[in-house]
Amino acid sequence: MEQQIGVGVIGSGMWAGHFVAASQRHPGARAVAVCNPNIESARRMADRYDVADAVGDVDELLARPDVDAIAIVTPNDSHAEIAIAALAAGKHVICEKPMAMNVDEARRMKAAADAAGVVTGINFTWRHPSAAVYARHLVSQGELGRIFHINGCFHQGWLINPAVPLVWRLRKEKTGSGCLGDIGAHIIDLAEWVSGEQITSVVADTTTFTPERPLPDGSGSGRVEVDDAASLLVRFGNGAMGSLTSSRNVISEGMDQRLEIYGDKGALIMDFNDQMTVRASIGRFARENQMLSVPIPARFKRTAEDYLQRNVMNFIDAIRKGEQMSPGFADGLHNQVILEAVERSVRDRTWVGIDGS
Ligand SMILES: NC(=O)c1ccc[n+]([C@@H]2O[C@H](COP(=O)([O-])OP(=O)(O)OC[C@H]3O[C@@H](n4cnc5c(N)ncnc54)[C@H](O)[C@@H]3O)[C@@H](O)[C@H]2O)c1
Structure with missing residues (x-):
């Protein structure tokens, strides 16, 4: 039998439900836990989508052997820290956009992903x-x-x-x-x-x-x-x-x-x-x-359910096939380089070139 991918979803706010629902809908995966320091919020989302566990601590989630992949659906200031810890624990990672707070963080996330050799995804939803x-x-x-x-x-x-x-x-x-x-x-x-x-x-x-x-x-x-x-x-x-x-x-x-x-x-x-x-x-x-x-x-x-969940479905497919997906961390980093170039352009009131990311 092919491997069932266990997904841990971090965050339980407005957008996290798409990740939980997609993991439950994919025939080759299941959501094994929802994580939020606000444990009542995690429990509410777990119950809504029939997920067994709610956990309050990211490290506890990352230590679980039944978690193969992590979805990061938290405010942007926590993306880098969670992603780098998840990658160090050998987990596949899909992260919400913007990938990070700045290019430096995004570069560190990409380097950690390259070192881990796992599948990465960035949720550019509106491609679908x-x-x-x-x-x-x-x-x-x-x-x-x-x-x-x-x-x-x-x-x-x-x-x-x-x-x-x-x-x-x-x-x-x-x-x-x-x-x-x-x-x-x-x-x-x-x-x-x-x-x-x-x-x-x-x-x-x-x-x-x-x-x-x-x-x-x-x-x-x-x-x-x-x-x-x-x-x-x-x-x-x-x-x-x-x-x-x-x-x-x-x-x-x-x-x-x-x-x-x-x-x-x-x-x-x-x-x-x-x-x-x-x-x-x-x-x-x-x-x-x-x-x-x-x-x-x-x-x-594509139905709304289909396009809203498409990147998560592709992420799970990529893990099962041992391939990379697009959009991945390279695409997230490229996008972050443009965001930072925009900020520089506004600050310096000038054109800014987009370096190879
Ligand atoms: N792809 C899209 O179209 C799309 C749409 C909406 C949001 N987003 C992105 O999704 C992310 C989350 O947005 P949202 O609208 O769901 O926000 P939200 O405020 O509704 O939810 C954020 C959740 O993260 C939890 N949280 C905060 N810090 C945490 C931590 N350190 N560990 C675990 N959980 C933590 C909060 O308690 C809350 O449950 C953001 O990066 C946002 O840009 C993307």
């Missing part, structure tokens, strides 16, 4: 909805030809309300950067993934529209030290120009994620809020300057 999968397919088939422009955005609106308190996502010491590392990281990854091109330089602007917010415990207010929004001009390796924005101050349908790619043979526009069609101008329609709504073929369709 139907529209992104089909858009990538069209580009990879050469339908767009030589690509000139890659523009994208990822917008949310939850910070328009000044009464939203200073939660961990807005505290620099817990999150690293703000909107940039949270959803900016995704649109950077999506633009590269769908187009197949890599960003080679960036000039950027960030801002904090609401610099003071109430403290969560109601004891006063505090300063917001991270960005509410980030705008990037980027260059890609093939010479294409790009503009990528992320904001938490945009009235939208909640998950406003769009990508436009323009080439010399065709063009496409994908919108997260439409998983039935992409807008495209390809073949004879491009020659006639017509943009059409193209239905996404059935074989590219």
